[in-house]
Amino acid sequence: xxxxxxxxxxxxxxxxxxxxxxxxxxxxxxxxxxxxxxxxxxxxxxxxxxxxxxxxxxxxxxxxxxxxxxxxxxxxxxxxxxxxxxxxxxxxxxxxxxxxxxxxxxxxxxxxxxxxxxxxxxxxxxxxxxxxxxxxxxxxxxxxxxxxxxxxxxxxxxxxxxxxxxxxxxxxxxxxxxxxxxxxxxxxxxxxxxxxxxxxxxxxxxxxxxxxxxxxxxxxxxxxxxxxxxxxxxxxxxxxxxxxxxxxxxxxxxxxxxxxxxxxxxxxxxxxxxxxxxxxxxxxxxxxxxxxxxxxxxxxxx
Numbered sequence: 001x002x003x004x005x006x007x008x009x010x011x012x013x014x015x016x017x018x019x020x021x022x023x024x025x026x027x028x029x030x031x032x033x034x035x036x037x038x039x040x041x042x043x044x045x046x047x048x049x050x051x052x053x054x055x056x057x058x059x060x061x062x063x064x065x066x067x068x069x070x071x072x073x074x075x076x077x078x079x080x081x082x083x084x085x086x087x088x089x090x091x092x093x094x095x096x097x098x099x100x101x102x103x104x105x106x107x108x109x110x111x112x113x114x115x116x117x118x119x120x121x122x123x124x125x126x127x128x129x130x131x132x133x134x135x136x137x138x139x140x141x142x143x144x145x146x147x148x149x150x151x152x153x154x155x156x157x158x159x160x161x162x163x164x165x166x167x168x169x170x171x172x173x174x175x176x177x178x179x180x181x182x183x184x185x186x187x188x189x190x191x192x193x194x195x196x197x198x199x200x201x202x203x204x205x206x207x208x209x210x211x212x213x214x215x216x217x218x219x220x221x222x223x224x225x226x227x228x229x230x231x232x233x234x235x236x237x238x239x240x241x242x243x244x245x246x247x248x249x250x251x252x253x254x255x256x257x258x259x260x261x262x263x264x265x266x267x268x269x270x271x272x273x274x275x276x277x278x279x280x281x282x283x284x285x286x287x288x289x290x291x292x293x294x295x296x297x298x299x300x301x302x
Contacts, residue, residue, distance in 0.1 A: 001091075007100055010061070010086045011054035018158050018192075019053040020046065021291030022185050026166025028298035029178045032246070036170050041119065045169045048111035048127075049162060055104030056134035061087065062097040063138035068207045105131065120172050126165045130157045138209075150211045151190040151228075159186020177244045181294060183235030184252065188287040191228035191259070194221075195266055195283050199273045218270050225266055229259035229283075232290065246301045252293040258286035 023046045031037050065087045086092040092100075109131065116124035133153045136142040144153060163182035164174055197204065197213040198221070205214045213221040233253045239245030265279030 006086070006091055010058055010084050010092060010097065010100060011104070012057045012084050013054070015057070016050055016053060017288055017291070018189055019049045019162060021288070021295070022158060022162035022182065023049050023166040024295050025181060025185065025291060025298070026163040026168075026178060027170055028295045029163070029175075029181045030167045030170035032298040032301050033175060033177060034171050038170055041115065041169045042166070044111055044115055045166055048108045048115065049166075051104050051108030051111065052127075052130060052134065053158075055101045055106075055108060056137070057084070058097055058101035058104060059135060060138045062094060062101060063140075065094055065097070067138065067143075067209065105135070115169060119169050122168055122174070123165060126161050126168075130161055133157060143209075146208055146210050148210060148212055148215055151194055154193045155186040155190035158189040159183065177239075180235060180239035180242075180244050181249075181298070183239070184232040184290050184294065185287065187228050187232035187235065188259070188283070188290060191225055191232070191262075192280075192283050192287055194225050194228060195262065195276075195280055197221075198266070198270055198276060222263075222267050222270050226263045229256070229263055229286070232256070232259065232286075246297065248297050248301055249294060252290050252297060255286050255289040255293060258282045258289060262286060 023042075027037060027042050061084050087094055087097055109127070112123065112127040116127065133144065134157060137144050137150060137153060144150060160179060160182045163185065164178050167178040168174055194213065197211050198218055200209075201213060201218055203209075204211065212224055216224065233256045236245065236249050236253055240247050240250055259282070262279045262282035265276065265282065269275035269279065
């Protein structure tokens, strides 16, 4: 396997839709509200976001190697949990992993600084929040996921900040419509992280990675997932009621069927890793379908 391919796979590209969708949604909301679309700024903001996401993924693998979470996680592995395993499988060294992650964050930051210079100060603030919270998600001394903040920060970064930031790149302003449009993706990406914490429960708890599932215990934590999925579609309904979202966005709530399927599977199989995989896939499908639906709806409504 070539070095370039190894580095690419180490970024866990299968999860890039988590950042591509909110960036696309922010631009779609800008088009809906202002009939504005700058292709060059959109592509740069998308590239910066992907670099950030890739770098944070790689560095999280590095710090989960240091804290031991991925090293001892052998029973709860699924295609969606346990990191890239590049270090554990001796494909990359810890040093290579750290430098790759740092290089990706640096490239994202360079593009972000250019966009902040061209489009406005608020992008610098959004970028700094995303960079700091992403880096210290598993990095010492803050180890934010161990403080029970992981789900909130992932929802904030891959939902609200990404959508609002993309919207700002286009319009140089912030709107309540963009904030409400971001809520479904914010709740759903947090739900994906949350359900993936069930297979990792034992390994995470052993190294003090005390996220919400570890704090609540697997049986009680099931209800948290149901609340996150419900919040995604409640946000759409509330936005329509308040007249900050077009009524057609209610169509995206049809994807809630996938969220219900994921919740039903989790309640039944919360302690059985292989049986939980279809529920994880359903949660990912709910996020993907909802994001694509919202983008199309805003573009057509525009």
